[in-house]
Amino acid sequence: MKILFTGGGSGGHFYPIIAVAEQIEKIASTDKLLPPSFYFMAPEASDERMLYDHNIEFLEVPAGKLRLYFSPMNILDIFKMIAGCIRAFFKMFSIYPDVVFGKGGFGSFPALLSARILKIPIVIHESDSVPGRVNKWAGKFADRIAVSYPEAAAYFPKERVAWTGQPVRSGIRPRQREEADRFLKLEPNVPVMLVIGGSLGAEKLNDVVVNSIGELLSNWQIIHQTGRANLKDVTDRANVTVEDKTFLSRYHPFDFMTDSALAMASGAASLVVSRAGSSIFEIASWGVPSIIIPISESNGNHQRANAYRYAQNGAAIVIEEMNLAPHIFITEVEHIRGNENLRKSMSEAAKAFHRADAGEKIARALVNICINHGGK
Structure with missing residues (x-):
């Protein structure tokens, strides 16, 4: 059971991933499944100690931020994003995870694009009441979409979206x-x-x-x-x-x-x-x-x-x-x-x-996808 997490930009993208990883570990133990292999693909590790504590392997992939205003950095970041997408594709291909879980932010774009090309199942989670640009884009093809605010569900296909709340680490x-x-x-x-x-x-x-x-x-x-x-x-x-x-x-x-x-x-x-x-x-x-x-x-x-x-x-x-x-x-x-x-x-x-079961619901969806994907 191989699960790749991605998200970037702030701790708000990173820490819910830790909460979901905790719940996956619990499910694997309770259901007597093989221990999961975790990966985190992003421009930076965010919290190396957290990754180490949960046996999450960090895969560094650059990502450029597309600003909505003119900046010379936009030109540099276009090349950074292209390089990141190429690196993400080859890393993703070598691992070939059972599912990719995206938390949004510009740092998740290379991983989500690579998963889309490789036809790897994708689950995304949106923390804001108004979705960010990367999640709006990924919501068009993601297999499952979870949202923290019920209002955010209106931005995604209703047959694939669920209001779960926000995972909070124990x-x-x-x-x-x-x-x-x-x-x-x-x-x-x-x-x-x-x-x-x-x-x-x-x-x-x-x-x-x-x-x-x-x-x-x-x-x-x-x-x-x-x-x-x-x-x-x-x-x-x-x-x-x-x-x-x-x-x-x-x-x-x-x-x-x-x-x-x-x-x-x-x-x-x-x-x-x-x-x-x-x-x-x-x-x-x-x-x-x-x-x-x-x-x-x-x-x-x-x-x-x-x-x-x-x-x-x-x-x-x-x-x-x-x-x-x-x-x-x-x-x-x-x-x-x-x-x-x-x-x-x-x-x-x-x-x-507060919705206390948010992490468990998302983790269960990821585990079920892994089981089905692994059997194909």
Whole structure:
């Protein structure tokens, strides 16, 4: 049973693949199938440790990004994409997997095109409420299509699409608050705000947190994922901004949070502040109230659509980037902190949004295709 995963561009394309791989391993063990062989074809490994832990072989294939605006990089990326497609074809031919699972993003194009040419079964998954360009294209010939938002199903042939929800990896399930307090050295009776800017961090989120931190730390402890390139700058600015240094111990910046750290932080969090990518589904799985700040420049306004769709049932409050001033941010944060009934209703709405069996459903579809493909 050989399964090739592909997806590229961000952690939002990568981490759901890990969640699906976990479920495939469980199914293979429960159904007494031969251990699966996993491959991940993309421009970069995203998280080498994760790949190693799940015995996923990384196959590096370049991919160019086609921008919707003029850029000299478009010319270079055309040649990069051609080279990537050629390399992907020969790698795919040598492995000849039973099925290819695509998560979208420009990095998945070479693998999906190669699978199409070689007539290898294809399953794709779309995480956004409005599908990206690669998945819209692949949806025309994919054997199965899974979507995280029911609205996205309208963009694909109805006989081949299913609303599964978003796979969330088991490693970030929330831990007990007491365990998180010990691990992160938190004060037990002070509420915790978790700020996650996606796998690469988010400068505008960092800015509003740093500019608000002087007022927030009197009522909050803040766990802040800054992004690897931003940690020193954010930490230095926070040290200057906070006038009452006795509260600085309540600020916990991290460049990147491992699954264990996220599991601890989510178990302690009373509020999550995040972008509107795949992290929405992680927040929903935690059942924690959130403030969602979509990227204004995201392709096709995908993040904005995601944010308002998630907030529609009361799980989150949305602040647009144009309104992301410290006084507005602090007002919304304190409004949530001071209203227990609101926090409870937001938590319940988040839990209702989460579909816990998403990874299992997709994994089962992939295993069934593998079994049928292997018998041909």
